[in-house]
Amino acid sequence: MPWLPLSQVWNIWKFGYEPFQAVGSDSLCLATPNGNMLWTCDTAIIKQLFTLHTVQVPVKILKFYDIWGPTLGSVEGEEWKTHRKVVTYGLNPSTLPTVWNEAIHQTRTLIQRWAQDDSVIPVAKHWTSRLALHVIASVFFDMKLDWREYTQAGKPPADGYRISFENALFTVVSRLGMIFIVPRTLMRILPFKALQDTHIALTDWTKYMQQLRAKATDNIEEVAAKRNKTILESVVVAGTPSAARPDNRALSEESVLGNIFFTLMAGHETTGNSLAFALLLLAVHPQHQSAIQRELDAHFGTRPMDEWTVEHDYQILRKGYLGATVQEVLRVYNVVQFIFRITIASTTVRDSKGVSHTIPEYTTCLINVGGAFHNPSVWTPTPVPASKKADLHHSPAIEFDPTRFLNISDEDDETFWPFGYGPRKCPGMPFAQVEMIGVISSMLKDHSLELVVSEKTLQNHKGNRQAAWEQTRDEAIRKLRDDVESNMNIQMVKELPIRLVERDMVA
Ligand code: HEM
Known part of the structure; x- marks a missing residue:
């Protein structure tokens, strides 16, 4: 595996695949005064890091979680x-x-x-x-x-x-x-x-x-x-x-x-931030919103929301366009961008090309979820011209396409594991999925989300609504790259105004 050039050390913390692309490898090593580090977005290596018994959660650095006493997040x-x-x-x-x-x-x-x-x-x-x-x-x-x-x-x-x-x-x-x-x-x-x-x-x-x-x-x-x-x-x-x-x-x-x-x-900011990305992406991509609404109309008709159930309705929506949309939100903006592990003994792993690598004892491993879910060798990029992608600052929002999940079940975790993998896999996954599908379905059944086009933008385009909307959309897509902050989760804390409007049932 290549060593990370010093010039790229800061870049590696950027979310998405970009840092790996800059260096031309899906796994990188770095020697630091505190020991060796490995960054990887290679799915084959990641799955071994999640399951091998010589790789553990670095609980020593997670003791700050113990506000009252030990929890499952801080013990092994x-x-x-x-x-x-x-x-x-x-x-x-x-x-x-x-x-x-x-x-x-x-x-x-x-x-x-x-x-x-x-x-x-x-x-x-x-x-x-x-x-x-x-x-x-x-x-x-x-x-x-x-x-x-x-x-x-x-x-x-x-x-x-x-x-x-x-x-x-x-x-x-x-x-x-x-x-x-x-x-x-x-x-x-x-x-x-x-x-x-x-x-x-x-x-x-x-x-x-x-x-x-x-x-x-x-x-x-x-x-x-x-x-x-x-x-x-x-x-x-x-x-x-x-x-x-x-x-x-x-x-x-x-x-x-x-x-x-x-x-x-663990369940609050992850679900809250994922839902925020979902609403913003649906305002930016109205065609996917309309597809969800068609599905909701066909499924619920005029049945009142009080009668919607998790046993029946959620199970159907989860397998349809709305379920695929939630999956795609979790791929494009997986809020948990990095997961830490440490090797407690020398560990040999095999990468996606079948090449073996030995990771020395006490290497801190950084599983780069954002990189893995944007890795072009696994996820086909959308066919937007390269010049347009550059103009939109290579925002992940360009890549949003729920149809890629229409025929993949959420149990298929070969390449996609937004809730982790192996024994530490998120025990709140059904909770989060039920919540996200409940919120989006009840919001979009009678309402739509749209971007707020300012009066100034409309005037600049001499009242041409389509052109003004397209400019607003492009700005929103850029913000969905430039304004996303990486804290313990990634989140969109800066303003990107959207509006909820009642659906025009006639149209
Ligand atoms: C979109 C929402 C969510 C995402 C993307 C997410 C993601 C994850 C991931 C990737 C892990 C594994 C971390 C690792 O391997 O070290 C994890 C662990 C965990 N999650 Fe979630 N999660 C979400 C929602 C929730 C919810 C709603 C709850 C509970 C109400 C929850 C509770 C937990 C707990 C307790 C763990 C620790 C498991 C352990 O260490 O054994 N999560 N989550």
Whole structure:
């Protein structure tokens, strides 16, 4: 495998296939003062990294996740198996009807909320992340959140608390960076409002969670017998040995709280950011939106949304154009662009061309998901002329084409594994898929998403609406390259206004 030229070190963090193209190889090595690193977007190598027993998650660098105690994200081996069993039990299929119903309810009430702002949505992610949090609050804790602003003046706190449940939750998830870095004692005593607000939110959030956990442990047999448990209740049941379940390994309060929060965190921004990319891509590519709407009309007719079910309707939509669209969003903008692994012994892998490579012990491996899902040897680029692609800044949005997934089932994970692969594969995959399909179907059944063409652009084109729209679309496609930020996820935080309009049923 080639060594990464120093001139390309910064480029490698760019999302997509570009950095590999610049160097002309699908795998690259780098020697650093902290040891060797391997970057790869070669699917054959990646699948071995996901499954070989000499390759592990580098848990030492992930200890910052442990706000309360160890979680499945920060442990390996037998300990990980215990945590994984508990979390998988929490995310069992009996939760999916609640995910579906809540996703549809939240979308319908969001559409009413948007109407207050003339249905113009400047930053889609702002709303889709909140929507994802509302669905989580319902499925994890049976807490119903609405679209009022989260403010101190909002809902009053419960007795014995300084802020409400939703305010605490929202503050904690939006200040994660601070929570991971600043020790709690410092947070409490340093005279900065942001730190002190975060400290109050974290303290109250911990108390709310402890209270919910205690409610479940105090009535554990009754809770265990419930058919529809919240995720918190299921995690508590699976982590509490009892006469009826003597095999359950006891999970400390810190680990129950930690795992619930880690799972919530893993499912919140991933789904919220993916949904934002979906809405933006559909506004940029109206032909795919129309294809979804034709499918929704043919499937639902005039059946009211209250009667849509996850057991019947979701299963059909998942296999159709809408399912293919969700897959393509996850390919073109997979929000988890990098996944880390480390070799704990010398490891031999075989690449896609059949060539063997030996990776030395303690090499940090960076699985470049974005590169793999744009690798032209696997994914045929769209037939847009090279000069036009350059004019559009080689944006991934150019490559958006759901039809490539129409005949591929989502169980076919040979080249496409947006939720990971092997034992660590995302246990929230059905949750995320049900939510995304619930949101998009209930949004597009009676409404369409469109780009907002400014008056100035229209004037520049002397009132020619088609030309003005095309210019707006090209600008949006460029923004979907230049303005995408890479944090723990990739996300579109800058403005790219879209509007929701009622569908013209006659047309
Ligand atoms: C579009 C949405 C999502 C994407 C793209 C996604 C992607 C992923 C990926 C790639 C991994 C594997 C990481 C690795 O191998 O180290 C993962 C792990 C995980 N995901 Fe998701 N995820 C999504 C939504 C969710 C949701 C909704 C939940 C829960 C409600 C969730 C919970 C988890 C958990 C708990 C893990 C850790 C599993 C372990 O370490 O054993 N994810 N996710």
